[in-house]
Amino acid sequence: MRICDSVEQMRKARILMRQDRRVGLVPTMGALHEGHLSLVRTARAQCDAVVVSIFVNPLQFGPHEDLAKYPRTFERDCELLEREKIDILFAPSLGDMYPEDAMTYVTVEGMSEKLCGKSRPGHFRGVTTVVAKLFHIVEPQSAFFGQKDAAQCAIIRRMVRDLNFPVEIVVGPIVREPDGLAMSSRNAYLSAQERSTALVLYRALSELKECFDLGERIASKLVETGKQALSRERGARLDYLEIVDPDTLDPVSEVRTQSLVAIAAYVGETRLIDNIVLSAK
Numbered sequence: 173m174r175i176c177d178s179v180e181q182m183r184k185a186r187i188l189m190r191q192d193r194r195v196g197l198v199p200t201m202g203a204l205h206e207g208h209l210s211l212v213r214t215a216r217a218q219c220d221a222v223v224v225s226i227f228v229n230p231l232q233f234g235p236h237e238d239l240a241k242y243p244r245t246f247e248r249d250c251e252l253l254e255r256e257k258i259d260i261l262f263a264p265s266l267g268d269m270y271p272e273d274a275m276t277y278v279t280v281e282g283m284s285e286k287l288c289g290k291s292r293p294g295h296f297r298g299v300t301t302v303v304a305k306l307f308h309i310v311e312p313q314s315a316f317f318g319q320k321d322a323a324q325c326a327i328i329r330r331m332v333r334d335l336n337f338p339v340e341i342v343v344g345p346i347v348r349e350p351d352g353l354a355m356s357s358r359n360a361y362l363s364a365q366e367r368s369t370a371l372v373l374y375r376a377l378s379e380l381k382e383c384f385d386l387g388e389r390i391a392s393k394l395v396e397t398g399k400q401a402l403s404r405e406r407g408a409r410l411d412y413l414e415i416v417d418p419d420t421l422d423p424v425s426e427v428r429t430q431s432l433v434a435i436a437a438y439v440g441e442t443r444l445i446d447n448i449v450l451s452a453k
Contacts (some may be wrong), residue, residue: 193220197312203243203357204306231298369407376401411436
């Protein structure tokens with residue numbers, strides 16, 4: 173595994189790759205867990221070379237969010253990626269990615285204000301800006317993202333389409349703990365009690381799906397079922413629970429084909445997200 177800690181090094185390494193090799197990129201902010209590693213393995217199976225990026229992107233954090241305390245475990249991450257036999261780890265510095273006088277952003281208008289974009293203004297602009305830069309620097313043919321960040325995936329797909337990036341977006345399934353909690357780097361913030369409380373997100377989604385499986389198709393009624401489940405857990409505070417079109421993120425009034433059920437909630441001071449997809453036959 174080669175480590176490139178600058179844009180210049182990454183570009184030189186990319187030039188040295190044979191042009192007929194399919195390069196896969198797995199963008200991360202580090203603090204790697206099995207969810208990330210599952211994407212690395214998928215990339216390895218589908219591509220000739222795999223690049224993993226580690227960059228804690230300040231643009232996607234709000235002024236009062238957890239940028240300063242976001243878990244940084246670079247040495248451990250390197251060990252995990254060595255075991256996965258990736259080709260290149262791209263770990264640029266903040267100054268290399270964003271010069272002090274940088275003033276250019278990439279924004280997917282309309283979609284970026286939905287779901288997490290409502291409560292985290294500017295978050296998705298930060299995501300699309302850094303992903304566009306990574307695509308430009310690494311020049312992958314495929315990029316791998318996790319379904320846990322379903323809204324992010326939809327927005328990146330739209331950016332790729334609108335800006336004609338020659339990149340296939342591959343979305344891997346949510347990886348869960350045995351008890352159902354979606355794996356997340358932010359789970360490290362949770363105390364033992366909060367870890368137990370956090371299970372309510374998946375429980376709310378599961379109860380909503382049970383209602384759907386029994387025949388309910390009206391979105392508002394399904395959402396109310398999920399909200400009631402979450403309200404029974406005192407330690408959790410709902411941010412949003414919505415049923416939307418998985419491609420546009422627009423709310424749906426009735427589940428007629430495939431719909432995304434997305435939830436965000438605070439457990440203590442930690443904000444967690446999760447989702448499921450409902451498919452009406």
